[in-house]
């Protein structure tokens with residue numbers, strides 16, 4: 001993996017410049033170890049990394065060098081890093097002891113994509129008995145442009161609750177028959193995650209001419 005390769009290269013480069021000084025019997029290299037908390041979360045989030053678990057071997061560890069996989073880096077045994085873009089990141093820790101000996105290890109952090117937030121409004125609409133209504137056969141604009149996402153909505157899908165469907169951020173639609181309809185908007189983001197938002201729409205008015213309905217039957221002029 002890319003992160004592991006980076007880890008090895010960084011460790012090798014640091015070893016080249018090593019200096020002696022900590023000579024103990026049976027000394028081996030230090031061992032880099034760390035925890036990530038949390039190791040996965042929806043962005044944005046701050047992860048804490050604890051490198052104090054790293055083992056020293058004869059010499060004290062004098063340097064902790066971190067790369068966070070997104071271009072960021074830090075030094076020190078305890079560090080925090082905030083991820084603002086979703087992705088899988090390889091976090092590396094390189095520890096160096098007084099003798100210049102080093103070790104490196106990597107952990108994967110999953111910065112998860114937030115699902116989009118779907119919402120829409122529609123107009124024109126009137127108020128009757130405290131509820132919004134629209135008229136049968138009236139053209140209505142359904143507008144989903146207030147929907148949001150961290151990195152972009154790529155699709156808007158409409159279901160008007162009567163079998164009719166449409167796509168696009170802003171659509172014009174008119175109902176033929178009065179009734180109550182659940183309008184479902186589903187938005188999909190550029191990472192392929194989707195979410196939906198539903199509004200109950202009350203459509204009043206007459207059935208269309210020739211529909212053979214009852215008391216509110218259509219008027220044919």
Ligand SMILES: [Ca+2]
Nearest residue numbers: 114149150189
């Ligand atoms: Ca998203």
Ligand SMILES: [Ca+2]
Nearest residue numbers: 086113151191
């Ligand atoms: Ca995203």
